Amino acid sequence: MSGSLNWTAHHAAAGCDFFRERIRDPDAIHTLDDLRKLPLTTKEELREAYPFGWTCVALDQVVRIHASSGTTGRRIVASYTLKDLADWADMFARCYEFAGVTPADRVQITPGYGLWTAGIGFQAGVERLGAMSVPTGPGNLDLQFEMMLDFSSTVICATSSFGLLMAEEAAKRGLTDRLALRVAILGSERWGDAMRQRIEELLQVETFDIYGFTELYGPGTGIDCGRHEGIHYWDDYYVVEVIDPVSGRVLPAGEEGELVVTSLRKEAQPLVRYRTHDISRVFPEPCGCGSKYPRIARLTGRSDDMFKVRGVQVYPAMVDTALGRIEGTGSEYQVLLTREEGRDRMLVRVEVESATAKEVGERLRAALGVRPDVEVVPVGTLPRTDRKTKRVFDERV
Numbered sequence: 001m002s003g004s005l006n007w008t009a010h011h012a013a014a015g016c017d018f019f020r021e022r023i024r025d026p027d028a029i030h031t032l033d034d035l036r037k038l039p040l041t042t043k044e045e046l047r048e049a050y051p052f053g054w055t056c057v058a059l060d061q062v063v064r065i066h067a068s069s070g071t072t073g074r075r076i077v078a079s080y081t082l083k084d085l086a087d088w089a090d091m092f093a094r095c096y097e098f099a100g101v102t103p104a105d106r107v108q109i110t111p112g113y114g115l116w117t118a119g120i121g122f123q124a125g126v127e128r129l130g131a132m133s134v135p136t137g138p139g140n141l142d143l144q145f146e147m148m149l150d151f152s153s154t155v156i157c158a159t160s161s162f163g164l165l166m167a168e169e170a171a172k173r174g175l176t177d178r179l180a181l182r183v184a185i186l187g188s189e190r191w192g193d194a195m196r197q198r199i200e201e202l203l204q205v206e207t208f209d210i211y212g213f214t215e216l217y218g219p220g221t222g223i224d225c226g227r228h229e230g231i232h233y234w235d236d237y238y239v240v241e242v243i244d245p246v247s248g249r250v251l252p253a254g255e256e257g258e259l260v261v262t263s264l265r266k267e268a269q270p271l272v273r274y275r276t277h278d279i280s281r282v283f284p285e286p287c288g289c290g291s292k293y294p295r296i297a298r299l300t301g302r303s304d305d306m307f308k309v310r311g312v313q314v315y316p317a318m319v320d321t322a323l324g325r326i327e328g329t330g331s332e333y334q335v336l337l338t339r340e341e342g343r344d345r346m347l348v349r350v351e352v353e354s355a356t357a358k359e360v361g362e363r364l365r366a367a368l369g370v371r372p373d374v375e376v377v378p379v380g381t382l383p384r385t386d387r388k389t390k391r392v393f394d395e396r397v
Ligand SMILES: [Zn+2]
Pocket: 224, 225, 226, 227, 232, 287, 288, 289, 290, 291
């Protein structure tokens, strides 16, 4: 009888001490209101439970593990039963369907394979859908274009950074018209509208923003539809609450805050009120596409990547949203934070075609409420990567 809050509460409490301590009375958990009685789960707690402390099935039921990259501290381990993997593939196939991908498509998969959840998640979804997968993995632009041309790939899956790199390189090599690509499914990092527009123009594709994270299966737990007004998420597999990231209070419908996720069917590792650090909001109204699946807004950022300049809170999304509205700027930028003579200095280095530093500085000041120094550089100057792009460099002690 999987697929409900009550099932998850019972399954988690029965499965391991980690959840038994948090869910004293699983019988009392049926609705979202009931869920608020339970404590939030943090990333740090999952880290401390390394490797199998929050696994709720016998380990001989676990058929695969993945792990987060572990760039900050210990890795978080994700474990899966056979049914978890089937559920993940079903969700991922649904993502492809939302992006208009059909069994006739050829899907080139550039995210990495291995401990990371991405590559194999994209692949399982393609196979479940019945399309052809072309598993190239990351990097190696020559190989990417060889496969795109020889196999006539119609769909490309990538981090948004690598999507941009491939789009610019295709244009540079004069390949765009020879490619059969029509759809790009991009994710694993937050990316702005300016970047989206540039990839779509250069690669002649429609882009889709895919959502997911290791602790909740991996990528493939949500995606935007053809209207591109927010990301549909699969509420038959998990529920979303939005909280104030500072107080932990649940916010009213439609307000922006940190997404908190509780899984409904996950066997090996259920999530119970898990703090994602992703900043977004849940749309109260249904999507114009007619889908029954609810939507979150594209991510504004992460509660842990917000930075303060002279007391003002800034999310990277505020920078790229402002830049996206200025005529003559590219999509790429860096923010360098230093302290000089006891005062914060914020330098924004931005790629431009025609905009001036003065113009960019004034627009950023209006959008952020703090005046940055601006350095303009030609498009193509800032680093491109096949993984995720680091844009904020905080050198203040
Ligand atoms: Zn829709």
